[in-house]
Amino acid sequence: MKTNANVYVVKRSHAFKGQQLRLPGHRQQQDLKSIKLLAGDGNYTKVFLLDATHPLMVSHSLKFFADQLPGFIRVSRGTLLNPNVIRKVILVHSKLMKLELTTGEFITASRRRISTVLEQLSLPPLKATEESPLGNGINEYSVNGLLDRRA
Incomplete structure (x- = not known):
């Protein structure tokens, strides 16, 4: 089964080096x-x-x-x-976004906060393909190190 997935690799902007709470x-x-x-x-x-x-x-x-x-x-x-623990941003459909963490866990983002989360991660707005929320039209962002886009 072929998916129409967009994979983006973006720069991490939050170093938090030496900062403590x-x-x-x-x-x-x-x-x-x-x-x-x-x-x-x-x-x-x-x-x-x-x-x-x-x-x-x-x-x-x-x-x-x-x-x-x-x-x-x-x-x-x-x-x-913490934005540094996000490995991938996956938009299953327009109202469901999952964040894969570096630990392998998945966090579901609130429907109303999807655009804000993408903006804070410096990612362009996503539009899910209208195919199926069951996996046919998954858009995927990969958050690692350098800016790169693969279609």
Whole structure:
């Protein structure tokens, strides 16, 4: 089965080199490059680290961290994502976008935030082919290192 997929490789714009975040209630500061994502849970936030098996729980809302981390991307109401952990951006159809992380996990972006996520990643707007949301018309972006487009 042949798919009409667009694959883009883009430059990473967020280095986060040496930047740290102090998590309230925790003694150690965390490097921003070691944070995979933050997930809101009411007035609490779970901080998922790349090298940890369990998330850190912090008694502040996700908005508190969104204001402190302008380089992170709000992919849905409850998820703030480090752009450096995104491997691929896949638009299944016009209202469904999945982000593949470097860890192999998939995060689904909110329907209303698709255009904002693409803009923050410096990717052009996507238009899914009208074929089928079951996989025939998948557009795919690959986020790695250098700017390159393959048709």
